[in-house]
Amino acid sequence: MAEPFALDHYKEALLFLSTAGIVVPLFRRLRISPVIGFIGAGVLLGPSGLGRFADRSRLIEAISFTQVEQMSTFAEFGVVFLLFMIGLELSFERLNRMRKLVFGLGALQVISCAVVVAGAALWSGETGASAGVIGGALALSSTAIVIPVLAERKRLRTAAGRGAFSVLLFQDLMVAPLLFMVTVLGSREIAGVGSGLLYAVLPAVIGLAVIFGVGRLVLRPLFRQVAMARSPEFFMAACLLVVLGTSVLSAASGLSMTLGAFIAGLLLAETEYRRQVEVTIEPFKGLLLGLFFVSMGAGLDIGRMFTDPLRLIGLTLALIVVKGVLVWATARLVGVPGAVAREIALVLAPGGEFAFVMLGAAMATGVVPHGTGDDLMVAVTLSMLAIPFLSSLSIKLTPPTPDVDLYGLRDLAPPEATLVPVIIAGYGRVGQLVGDLLTRHKIPFVAIDGDAKLVSAERESGTRIYWGDASDPEFLRRCGIAQARGLVVTMDIPLAVEKVVAAGRQERKDLIIVARARDAVHARHLYEMGATDAIPETIEASLQLSESLLVDIGVPMGYVIASIHEKRDEFRKILQEGSEDARPRRAIKPSTRASTRSE
Secondary structure (H helix, E strand, C coil): CCCCCCCHHHHHHHHHHHHHHHHHHHHHHCCCCHHHHHHHHHHHHCCCCHHHHHHHCHHHHHCCCCCHHHHHHHHHHHHHHHHHHHHHCCCHHHHHHCHHHHHHHHHHHHHHHHHHHHHHHHHCCCCHHHHHHHHHHHHCCCHHHHHHHHHHCCCCCCHHHHHHHHHHHHHHHCHHHHHHHHHHHHHCCHHHHHHHHHHHHHHHHHHHHHHHHHHHHHHHHHHHHHHHHCCHHHHHHHHHHHHHHHHHHHHHCCCCHHHHHHHHHHHHHCCCCHHHHHHHHHHHHHHHHHHHHHHHHHCCCCHHHHHCHHHHHHHHHHHHHHHHHHHHHHHHHCCCCHHHHHHHHHHHCCCCCHHHHHHHHHHHCCCCCHHHHHHHHHHHHHHHHCHHHHHHHHHHHCCCCCCCCHHHCHHHCCHHHHCCCEEEECCCHHHHHHHHHHHHCCCCEEEEECCHHHHHHHHHCCCCEEECCCCCHHHHHHCCCCCCCEEEECCCCHHHHHHHHHHHHHHCCCCEEEEEECCHHHHHHHHHHCCCEEEEHHHHHHHHHHHHHHHHCCCCHHHHHHHHHHHHHHHHHHHHHCCHHHCCCCCCCCCCCCCCCCC
């Protein structure tokens, strides 16, 4: 007999999806970061908000979050997916060039903030163990909020964005040692710290080696086989397997889950499947990050704010001011310009999500008193809420000056995102000829094709090509259509050509779109859809046959070329004008998935 339906099992998920459907459109219309909306919704609907009265009303119980711990388990994957996407935007070469910022500015920031905050905790009466944990916890900043806020304001690829990301990356590397410190202090077995540290670090090193080694050997062949199956569902499953598998392996090795996902992103960043992976993962990242912010707000004990609001607000301001000054000072010490250092300091001054993990573990083992830990968690949450406002303040305080080439990192952004004069959709025989001519004239291009074998072979020969669906507007954005001067559509399937033309015109009204047409009727339809030029195969074949015949029978080459060009212009004019009777009646939606395979 089937068990009775229990709405409680689905309430949290339905409530979160409803919240996302309201918060994101509303806050985007108000030009406020959705992060604030998600956190605010969590506070309002959480145990300290409406949830406090859940036992008094069935309606309130139905619209409040009551299982925050269950939400938090899934919410952690929001940060995991975020770091995976960041890894996709980098590469090992670019990461190596960032080492001065990662291990210079990042290390100085963590050490200086941890020492100063720990000293302040000692001065206020905390024990040495408690002060050490508090210093390490508050030295960390919020990757989950800082990165989306910088990306939303288009600051991630500026000098300040690169500097902030470098510091956040070092902080992620420090999560494992800091959590080990909490474990050692909680066990009180200080004498065995040396051997304990070795046993903690050794699995981490082995785990990283396994992720790197297996990833380099397996990831590209895995995605090639999945791509050859031509199944969007299997491709999505492979993407989720890679993200979750590497993050779980990293966590089992004693490292943070986010570090494993970041490495997986780095391993895929140089492959031909990178852009399609980005498009596939983006919706999951957005939803899970929203869930993370909701759970963070739901876990905030706003009751403590009413008990002693001045002390908690003062603690929050002290954290932001002290940490901001230290970040600014360390940035200036390593040679970062003043305006850039100020922006980095303002976005990194608040606390971060890993502070909750450290303080929670420390309170569970008795290292940090519950009263102190709860106060610090409230202060960290309040400081994280201020990040979007601090980012806006930093932009207002910074005069509009050219971007600083910090440590020669200006070109850290992928070349495809900044230099894409032409996109070739379909890289079969026709597309390759177009690519050869563009290369001869030194015009860079990005190619797209749906044939996994062809893409793999061309990638090995040095062609900048990606496997994916060119009819997807989001995929075209990832390939740089916003900066492209032209889109060439060469597929031999008319329906696929039409979908790509529609998607390209939807993205850019001023984009030059040259498309391959089957015949005159198809060319007329492509012109109607917005193609700049449509080249019918039948007409071009007849013109080339005529040119060869006229030259062979003795007509001077100059006259032949002139007459062929004149005839081609006549055909183009006729096709562009078109008659209503020749127009196909079907309508094409650019969002419909189409094969990008071509001949």
